[in-house]
Amino acid sequence: MTPIIEIRDLAKVYASGTRALSGVTLDIRKGEILGLLGPNGAGKTTLISVLCGLVTPSSGQVLVGGHDIVRDYRKARSLIGLVPQEISVEPFETVMNTTRFSRGLFGKAADDAHLEGVLTSLSLWDKRDAKCNELSGGMKRRVLIAKALSHGPEILFLDEPTAGVDVSLRRGMWQVVADLKASGVTIILTTHYMAEAEEMADRIGVIDKGRLLLVEEKAKLMREFGRKRLTVELADPIAALPEVIAQCGATLEQGGSRLAYDYDTRADRTGIARLLAACAEAGVAVRDLSTVETSLEDVFLRLVEENA
Template sequence: MKPLDSPEMSRPAGASDPIISISGLSKTYASGFQALKTVDLDIRRGEIFALLGPNGAGKTTLISIICGIVNPSTGTVTADGHDILRDYRAARTKIGLVPQELTTDAFESVWATVTFSRGLFGKPPNPAYLEKILKDLSLWEKRDSKIMTLSGGMKRRVLIAKALSHEPKILFLDEPTAGVDVELRQDMWNMVRSLRESGVTIILTTHYIEEAEEMADRIGVIRKGEIILVEDKTVLMRKLGKKQLTLHLQSPLAGLPPELQSDSLQLSPDGSQLVYTFDTQTQETGIAGLLRRLNEHGIDFKDLQTSESSLEEIFVSLVRGRP
């Protein structure tokens, strides 16, 4: 899929500058429930940022405030330099939102609903641009079809086309692949990468952790209304990830010598394998030290293999409150 090429979507020179800045943001509803607690967050221009958190963590409230759907209790948010409250019209034109729910007029055609969405933002007609969006989303052949006749995956593509119709610089995708099949999910991942290459900043919420692991540049984790971690994906997995080294022994052991017994080294029930769990930051020294100690005790192995924790395992440990 080719990137959407529009003058407003060219990658800016200051690509590392924050395009969204959130400071001291909180939200307490009339019921007394505090959905957000003093959130501070910068989202970089041109990145894919994955916001992860369990149900009720505050993801939807945070997105709704940035998009102008919900008013904050305290704090400030700027979108591409525009305050979302004082300069809400300009801020809103910079943002496209793809909601999780399939909220489209079932009786409209694809072309009519996308054209109408562009007009809502006061943009002049641009049939060539809208044609390119629909072609890039594999919707051009369906442009005259009523939305009610489309499949669930196609309807979700229509939502993306509507969100892109006014040429936003920021795109929020709330569970973009919920309920779609694996093949379509891969197509949508490719589309998101193409949008990023064209200069659009993508903020993604997802329950598919592999989606964030596959696409995101940075990961943010929200828990009980607070951002508990923001980190580059590769750095996060290096810092918090665990690795396991499994040694297949030449001869089974009845037990480990006292000098080798530790929480990080476990002998399999049948004595044929040793499993060593270590922090990725201490990989070289940890493995070298283990192999040296095994040699000193005359323990030989015939094969070895390694595995490492996934982003999902890291996420689960974070939301459960473990370091």
């Protein structure tokens, strides 16, 4: 499939000398939700700003829908909606007018029917005549999304969409993003919340110190890393693993003094009860249990540590 965004060897050094991006190469697929995960200062906002044409790249190339973001700025930009990290709305303007104005900025003809659809999908249609400063924080953020969707973009960037948003509103935001994806919009969101990337993204990119450390299908990452290891310390070492324990998938370690058992944290049954029953059946006395998790969080932290 032809990617909707092609990023080749992108670098950005700010005038201050800060190197915010180095050698970023990435294809973004049409219709996917790509989660860009990284700590504060990683370069997430810079990357989004370059893709949206707000920050000039120092080197490298970006094509959006086949249009070069520097040479064909207008065509590239017309395909893009951006929901910025900082909330900024005209306080005394109504929701409807704010959205109309954003559409106008793209030189598009007025189309209140389109805007009604956008506001309805964001549960803001009832608030169309409310002034922005009368809205709650969660609603303001949805107004920002409405503005970003006002010109009917194919690609939507959400920069830390739920930073500082409480847990229930965060869930609401996740639903909004899922609905947008269902309507065919390609979504790139940045976050420093692991759970958010885990919840929403089809693919996850990890970015740190301006470098893209990994891009992978979320399902694959979760398969590989959403596992736990249970260690069973035995009261007395055993010479060989009784068949009934081996059948559970456990292995013998440390000269027979402990068992290791890997299991999937998201499986219906972890098999732990069965393993312990097998120990009892085989007359193997258990002294202690401990578990270690390898979650996406570990992968993320390890990558970031290795990059230190």
